[in-house]
Amino acid sequence: MLSVAMDKVREAAERSKEASYRLQSIGSGTRDEALAAIAERLKKQRKEIAAANRQDMARSEKAGLASPLLTRLKYDEQKIDDSIRSIEALIDQEDPIGKILDRVELDKGLILEKVASPIGVIAVIFESRPDALVQISTLCIKSGNAVILKGGSEAELTNRILAMTINEAIVSVDKSFKDAVQLLSTREEVKKLLALNDLVDLVIPRGSNELVRSIQEDTRIPVLGHAAGICHTYVDSDADVNMAVEVCHDAKCQYPAVCNAMETLLVHKDIAAEFLPRMAQKYRKADVELRGDDRTLKHIKAKKASPKDWSTEYNDLILSIKIVDSLDDAIVHINKYGSHHTDAIITRSEADAGKFMRRVDSASVLWNCSTRFADGYRYGLGAEVGISTNKTHARGPVGLEGLVIYKYRLKGKGHVVADYTGKNAKRFTHRRLR
């Protein structure tokens, strides 16, 4: 029984692989047509999709799903319209595939090209939000990748009708899109999928830190994402205090539930007496719970921070505060306790800012601005695939380029390597052409 199911998942992944080979041949125009067809069908099917979603909502409410999760699950006609607008914007984005990244003449008539290419088969595991299904499928189609999706069971009916709608749309444009978007339905299937590192090229988890972590621990396929967002702001001795107060308030309070919100505030000892009382006053007005180390407590009223606080992502109106002796100490603290996601320094000193931005080993390093800026939309990337704390392939807010790799294309006229070895060896010209 179990092995039958295994075969089913493998067969699905094999069909995805086949589709991914066909997709490599589909031009930009056809891919954009497929996206337009999806937008068209979503418009036509709005009512059916919203109705399916209401069924999911009712069932999940009855089952006692927590209210923030219910909010995420909701996919009404307004949200469908948002998805349609995103698809239209995606159509307008430049084709990420086929671009010649580099062009070198190795010798007369022997031309090497480095060409942007789809990765192949992307597995996307997401929780709740059905809009993620539409977003990620369309990103994959834009970039010529096949995608295998698995959403949360609470969104089952919504996801099923969405996957069906998308499939009908793309296959109506070109039969080569068959199997380009597939939907798995059970958690057991995901486990099996994550074992297929010969067929799946990249996994993108979209959801809680726990989801990301469990996937990272469960697969040898590259995982694009981040398991935590423990972001810092360091207020240097040389900071503009007014600016520091405003920026630190924004970084914590503007939207505390997200990964790029600040969780720990580091303060240089020489500025603490001036800065901390004013900062604390502003935080108290915003109902932020403050947890400070011993030295912090000498300046402001706060709970005493425990060692655990330095590595906790609150995602809430809670902030840990620590006084440090130097820029170096701040950097050491961030590299040790942070999640290499986004960290900021507030200072007038260009030298300090430079050192901070070089030595802090994070995807985004910021100077005199709020950590909340670190996302794909604000960075101007267009569509956002996710935020990655990986050190290879794609780091930080990732746009379509995260779904793209390259291949080398070498065109000759009968060239053989033997001519370039031994006594009368021809020499390579290695002339950059672009």
Place this chain on the structure above:
Amino acid sequence: MLSVAMDKVREAAERSKEASYRLQSIGSGTRDEALAAIAERLKKQRKEIAAANRQDMARSEKAGLASPLLTRLKYDEQKIDDSIRSIEALIDQEDPIGKILDRVELDKGLILEKVASPIGVIAVIFESRPDALVQISTLCIKSGNAVILKGGSEAELTNRILAMTINEAIVSVDKSFKDAVQLLSTREEVKKLLALNDLVDLVIPRGSNELVRSIQEDTRIPVLGHAAGICHTYVDSDADVNMAVEVCHDAKCQYPAVCNAMETLLVHKDIAAEFLPRMAQKYRKADVELRGDDRTLKHIKAKKASPKDWSTEYNDLILSIKIVDSLDDAIVHINKYGSHHTDAIITRSEADAGKFMRRVDSASVLWNCSTRFADGYRYGLGAEVGISTNKTHARGPVGLEGLVIYKYRLKGKGHVVADYTGKNAKRFTHRRLR
């Protein structure tokens, strides 16, 4: 006892991590000075290094090490000079770090830069060849990465004196280089190192397919490399037969022991009668053992190929040959049995070549030239880190860029996200600057 050793490996990796943070601050000039110091010390220590290597050779010969492995183990004064020349060439290469890859104004005074950065800690596991130790350490220093090395036990004395020489050289230039190059000595330590995915950012195996495969199966750290090189040449119906004979001869015979040599020849049925007898004659002169499918055997004398042949990397003067009905069949065969490394088509038809190069899912796809061209030196990449069949980060022959990632640097003047939301939201300009 075991846990003590574990701690030792973890401590070494932690020291590497610390070093990697310091390295982010070391400028291009200092890194090149460190490389020059290594070259200098290798020159001075030539005799001692060669003597250590002779001891390794003698011990290994006595232990019955196979002769090709003994050849690889050999690191005499001539090979030391080769290493020194490579270091001098590396110094002349452009700095891969610090380059601004993209620069965007998000709004007035809020500037985003995407900056090429070192990856962090690279683990390199290699067999025999002590020159690999010098090559990969210097590549890591050039690109600002810390490296943890583990060589084969047969080269123990050579590796030890090389690591010591390199360390003395770099630390003499700048104390920040302390722990930037570390050497592990036992296989058990490697196993432990591969478990430290919180500290090691990338693993590069240099050696046999078995080594690469065992490492890929043993770690969740990204592995840069390829476990096999099953390369194909497809002779299309429209091929220039003279060209096909010459190119296929080169692809198999010019150096059969390497990963980019051809292992399987695919021939379109309509050209088989003309091409195969001439090709077979040329191969026989070069002592190539031919293994053909049933249809091939109707045209030439050869052993009968077994299904296993299609997925075998001979690395030897052996070739499997199969007749296919169409370009599509050739593509399906290559995507199914190949290793996504390097595959070539011989044809006069630009349309067929285009389809082949798009649909064959390999790191290098070639038209009318020998698979043997697929390597970093011939591609003009300068130093070669390895050849990768990965679909993320780096693919194909990989130069210094494989040791590089980027980070985002955002410089503001007190900018907060709250200003860009709500009713009177400011708008981002997203103006590309470069």
